[in-house]
Amino acid sequence: MKNRFLKIIKRILITALILLVFVFISNEIVYRTSIPENFAESNWNGKWNSSEYALVSGKVLTTIPENNNAEFKSETLIYYNLWSLYKPGQNKIVELSGNFSKSDVDGNNFGQKRRQNESSESNRRFFKAKMSIGKGQFIEYDGMKDDDGIEISGDYDSSFPKDKGTFELNKK
Numbered sequence: 085m086k087n088r089f090l091k092i093i094k095r096i097l098i099t100a101l102i103l104l105v106f107v108f109i110s111n112e113i114v115y116r117t118s119i120p121e122n123f124a125e126s127n128w129n130g131k132w133n134s135s136e137y138a139l140v141s142g143k144v145l146t147t148i149p150e151n152n153n154a155e156f157k158s159e160t161l162i163y164y165n166l167w168s169l170y171k172p173g174q175n176k177i178v179e180l181s182g183n184f185s186k187s188d189v190d191g192n193n194f195g196q197k198r199r200q201n202e203s204s205e206s207n208r209r210f211f212k213a214k215m216s217i218g219k220g221q222f223i224e225y226d227g228m229k230d231d232d233g234i235e236i237s238g239d240y241d242s243s244f245p246k247d248k249g250t251f252e253l254n255k256k
Contacts, residue, residue: 111166114173115143123161130253132162132240137247140168144253146180157181160215182213184229211236220244225251 126145134140146160160180164171186209211227220243227238236253 107166111173114166115163118163118173118175119145119161120175120177122159126161127256128236128253129256130236130251132249132251134247134249136249137169140170140247141165142168144251146253148182148253153184155181155183162217176217178215178217180213180215182211182225184209184211186210211238227251 123145126147128144128146128148130144132142132144142165143163144160145163147158149156149158158180160178162176162178164174164176166173209229211225211229213225214223216222222244223240223242225238225240227236229236234255236251238251239248240251241248
């Protein structure tokens with residue numbers, strides 16, 4: 085009887101693992117096949133995760149200009165993962181506007197935050213962006229670009245629905 089129970093548990097675990105792999109592969113296929121042609125030249129991609137709502141997450145695809153000293157506007161693709169409880173497997177195209185600066189929201193600059201061994205000529209920049217998705221939803225992003233200029237990570241705050249979460253963008 086004990087061996088039979090262990091065989092059943094083993095089969096359930098293997099089936100669950102196969103199903104999980106299938107869902108992840110399906111999500112990637114749906115995402116890649118749903119990218120519009122005008123996003124083929126996008127230079128940043130990444131992911132976002134809600135901290136407020138379980139199982140709400142997705143991917144981001146956008147173009148951010150190389151000139152870090154100017155305000156920018158860019159068409160951005162927001163994708164909701166298949167397992168998201170909100171808009172599963174759907175895309176939303178919005179306009180992202182943002183900038184990079186040497187100081188954060190509170191006016192602190194890198195010279196004030198510098199560690200002992202850290203160079204005063206750091207390449208890090210604070211990233212601020214916002215987008216309006218429509219129907220009253222407004223999202224603000226606050227993050228930091230790393231010294232190498234290949235990753236931006238931080239937090240977002242959304243209104244209607246009220247949500248907070250994290251994001252990470254990587255240069256392609």
